[in-house]
Amino acid sequence: MNKDCRVKCLALTLLMIGQCALGLPTHDSVPGGIALVPLTTDRNVMFDGRLVMVTESKGGYVAVVGIPLSRSPGSFHLDTAEGKVHFKVKEKQYEEQRLTIQNKRKVNPYAQDMERITRERAEMDAAFNHFSPVNRADTDFDLPTAGIVSSPFGLRRVLNDQPRSPHSGLDIAAPEGTPIHSPARGRIVATGDYFFNGNTVLVDHGQGLITMYCHMSSISVEVGQAVDKGQYLGDVGKTGRVTGAHLHWGVSLNNARVNPDLFLNQENTP
Numbered sequence: 001m002n003k004d005c006r007v008k009c010l011a012l013t014l015l016m017i018g019q020c021a022l023g024l025p026t027h028d029s030v031p032g033g034i035a036l037v038p039l040t041t042d043r044n045v046m047f048d049g050r051l052v053m054v055t056e057s058k059g060g061y062v063a064v065v066g067i068p069l070s071r072s073p074g075s076f077h078l079d080t081a082e083g084k085v086h087f088k089v090k091e092k093q094y095e096e097q098r099l100t101i102q103n104k105r106k107v108n109p110y111a112q113d114m115e116r117i118t119r120e121r122a123e124m125d126a127a128f129n130h131f132s133p134v135n136r137a138d139t140d141f142d143l144p145t146a147g148i149v150s151s152p153f154g155l156r157r158v159l160n161d162q163p164r165s166p167h168s169g170l171d172i173a174a175p176e177g178t179p180i181h182s183p184a185r186g187r188i189v190a191t192g193d194y195f196f197n198g199n200t201v202l203v204d205h206g207q208g209l210i211t212m213y214c215h216m217s218s219i220s221v222e223v224g225q226a227v228d229k230g231q232y233l234g235d236v237g238k239t240g241r242v243t244g245a246h247l248h249w250g251v252s253l254n255n256a257r258v259n260p261d262l263f264l265n266q267e268n269t270p
Contacts, residue, residue, distance in 0.1 A: 023140040024055065024064060025262040030092035032069040032154045032166075034253065034262050036062050043081035051131050052078065052254045053207035064139070066208075066253025069154060069166050094154035094166065099243055106196065106241035107159045113195060120194045127190040127202045127210060128252045134206035141183035141263035142229065144213065145236055145247050147174030153259040168257035169212065169250035176217050176245040178236040182227045183211065183263070191219050197248070198240025201233050211260075212250035215240050 029035040039045065039061040042054040053064040063078055065087070073091040077084040101107050109117060151171035157164045186205040194200050197214035201221060204210055217237025221227060238245040251260045 024062065025139055028259070028262055029067065029088060030090050031067055031071045032092070032257065032259055033067050034258055035065040035067060035087050035089070037065060037078060037085055037087045039063055039080060039085060041080050041082045044079070046079045047254060050254045051208060053137055053209060055136060064253065066256030066258045068256040069168065094156055096158060097151060097155040097167065098158045101159055101241060101243065103241070104160065107162060109195065117195050120192065123190055123192065124202065128255045130189055130204055130210065131208045132204055132206045137206035137209050138184035138186070138229065139209065139263055143264065144183050144249055145172055145174055145178055145180045147172040147178060147236070147247070150246055153261065169248045170260045171246050171248050173244065173246045174236045176235070176237055180213055180216065180233045180236060180247055182229060182231045182233055184229050186227055188221045188223050188225045188227065191221065191223055194240060196241045198242070199234070199237060203227060208254045210252040212252065214248035214250070215242050215246060
């Protein structure tokens with residue numbers, strides 16, 4: 001066996017061991033997905049100038065890298081203290097979804113709405129950019145509420161016949177008042193009543209992993225509060241830009257919105 005083959009075999013072995021032993025998210029190296037990249041160091045690991053999550057595995061480390069929905073397929077690299085580590089992003093085509101929003105102001109905001117929208121985006125951006133250097137981020141998620149998935153992640157959205165940003169989360173349709181629980185331990189980094197998202201909670205799970213809960217009817221947590229897995233956050237509602245009662249559940253990793261499904265059913269990860 002030549003040297004290159006041995007290196008590739010070692011990388012694959014580390015990846016499989018890490019996924020099984022540590023309950024890592026599912027590897028799906030596509031726009032809006034997650035790349036699990038084997039490493040020999042956990043120091044100064046960055047992608048696009050941002051720190052990324054790194055977790056220890058037997059004999060090495062694994063970077064858990066969020067890939068932006070806007071990223072084109074191709075070859076990319078992580079910067080580490082020991083040099084560049086390369087990985088590839090594959091192509092993925094997401095389906096189109098057309099929705100009719102009755103409140104047209106939520107599709108085409110008035111001029112007087114823009115100051116509020118800009119302020120709220122800055123608040124959420126600050127939360128998404130937060131990086132807590134915990135030793136081991138909790139990535140073994142449960143669904144945050146009971147219901148039916150009404151809109152999967154990544155859909156190319158057309159609202160009132162106008163193209164808009166892709167769907168950056170998972171929509172779970174449920175009756176108003178259905179409890180919402182934290183899928184993993186973390187700390188509340190933002191709450192608010194936002195123009196598009198309605199009543200919203202953001203939870204920091206460590207190492208750049210942030211989850212978001214939108215359109216809630218009520219919020220039962222405060223900024224700075226630590227939460228355990230399964231802890232009550234509030235209730236499903238229909239605030240903000242909606243067509244009905246549901247939870248929009250978003251997951252951000254190194255400030256890239258990624259598919260929440262990749263954090264579920266980890267016992268089936270190969």
